[in-house]
Amino acid sequence: MTTLKELKDMPMQGQPYFSDKKWVSPVNFEVAGPETSKSIYIHDVTLRDGEQTCGLNWTEDERVEIGVALSDLGVKRIEVGMPVISEDIRRAIKRLVEMDLQADIVTFARAKKADIDFSVECGVKSIVVEHAVNPYTCQYAYDVDTEQLIKRIVDHIKYAKDCGLNTTFMGWDVTRASLDYVKKVYSAVVEQAQPEAVVYTDSFGVASPMAVYRAISELKKLGVPVEFHVHNEFGMAMGSVLAAVYAGVDGIHSSINGLGERTGNVATEEVAAALEILLNVKSGVDISKIDKITKMVEEITGITIPPNKPVTGKRLFWLESGVVVHAKEKLERNGIPSAMTPYLPELTGREDIEIVLGGSSGKASVQYYLDKRDIEVTDEQLDVLVEKIKEKGREKRDVISKEDFDTILTEVL
Numbered sequence: 001m002t003t004l005k006e007l008k009d010m011p012m013q014g015q016p017y018f019s020d021k022k023w024v025s026p027v028n029f030e031v032a033g034p035e036t037s038k039s040i041y042i043h044d045v046t047l048r049d050g051e052q053t054c055g056l057n058w059t060e061d062e063r064v065e066i067g068v069a070l071s072d073l074g075v076k077r078i079e080v081g082m083p084v085i086s087e088d089i090r091r092a093i094k095r096l097v098e099m100d101l102q103a104d105i106v107t108f109a110r111a112k113k114a115d116i117d118f119s120v121e122c123g124v125k126s127i128v129v130e131h132a133v134n135p136y137t138c139q140y141a142y143d144v145d146t147e148q149l150i151k152r153i154v155d156h157i158k159y160a161k162d163c164g165l166n167t168t169f170m171g172w173d174v175t176r177a178s179l180d181y182v183k184k185v186y187s188a189v190v191e192q193a194q195p196e197a198v199v200y201t202d203s204f205g206v207a208s209p210m211a212v213y214r215a216i217s218e219l220k221k222l223g224v225p226v227e228f229h230v231h232n233e234f235g236m237a238m239g240s241v242l243a244a245v246y247a248g249v250d251g252i253h254s255s256i257n258g259l260g261e262r263t264g265n266v267a268t269e270e271v272a273a274a275l276e277i278l279l280n281v282k283s284g285v286d287i288s289k290i291d292k293i294t295k296m297v298e299e300i301t302g303i304t305i306p307p308n309k310p311v312t313g314k315r316l317f318w319l320e321s322g323v324v325v326h327a328k329e330k331l332e333r334n335g336i337p338s339a340m341t342p343y344l345p346e347l348t349g350r351e352d353i354e355i356v357l358g359g360s361s362g363k364a365s366v367q368y369y370l371d372k373r374d375i376e377v378t379d380e381q382l383d384v385l386v387e388k389i390k391e392k393g394r395e396k397r398d399v400i401s402k403e404d405f406d407t408i409l410t411e412v413l
Helices: 060-073 087-098 113-122 135-141 146-162 179-193 209-222 237-246 268-279 287-301 322-333 363-372 379-396 402-412
Strands: 041-044 077-081 104-110 126-132 166-172 197-202 226-230 251-254
Touching: 041 268, 060 077, 060 087, 060 287, 077 087, 087 104, 087 113, 104 113, 113 126, 113 146, 126 135, 126 146, 135 146, 146 166, 146 179, 166 179, 166 226, 179 197, 179 209, 197 209, 197 251, 209 226, 209 237, 226 237, 237 251, 237 268, 251 268, 268 287, 322 363, 363 379, 379 402
Parallel strands: 041 077, 041 251, 077 104, 104 126, 126 166, 166 197, 197 226, 226 251
Antiparallel strands: none
16 A cells, blocks of 8 residues: 655555545544543344334344344444233343343333243343433323432332343433533432433434534443444434534444434434544444354345444445545545545445446546556547436436446447
């Protein structure tokens, strides 16, 4: 690989934003403060919240297969489901517990003793106990006022801990409550029940990243690990995760392929890749295995990964524009491999960058295809090829196939 000759305006070698496999924003690191998380654990919710995708239910074997793959991926905690729901879920959880996987197997329970008892029966060591933390949701949906709410949460966390479970408290519908109210409830819960961690949950994706930063910063003052769970109704989920990281969050809840209710949860693969590539923050996840597990879940669910999805979409590493391909070649020759993509596909287990042809292609793109086949053409023939390829691409309103290229090549030569 060509050695980069640095320019005086900006250092590159040895900087956190640049390597032989990535080139991201220097400002990511300039805005980080002493409170910014140095490492993050991922609490994957594919098997519980992911199953709340409308129409999706895991079979017992699928739950076990995905659980094993998540542990192999390197997530720290796997939320495997609600044992109270069904016998097949309980069987799957027991099988995963017996495998003694590297990841912590965690069940999910409402603030009800019966839910917690089923978790104990399954043999897990950790549990998430949840309840709404919003004055209106609690009063009108659960018929409890604030003092009754705090007592209910505290009693059930204590019960779970008395059963020998490492207990995390997760309040939901939290971001639609005032921060003062949330702090009042969480402070009382932490003081009286001493959960191992608390979760700040944006159940409906309605908090802006700046709001999340403020809330996580305040909750960190409680003195226990703080986790963040977010849905993606307004496309802010990943931005909110990064805001939480800058605020010092300890753990992130996420699901493979962003599965979850309505528009889904923030995607595990996006969180792990963004933390490592954008911020140099380790999550324990081996991001080179991302492509494999996301395709596995895609096949099991039948829910297709959108072609333009961040990290895993098939078009992420497609380049068509002649200007982009030309710039890529020039920058690569000067020692910048990740010239026209933020990182190289090998980081996440993907194949090489692909030059595609279509309505925006230029000479550099077409020449690339010709060079791959050791075909020489005159300047005039190259001009004709480019025009015909553009015409075909605009006619199809898509990239052209190799067969299309061969047909055009035959016509011109």
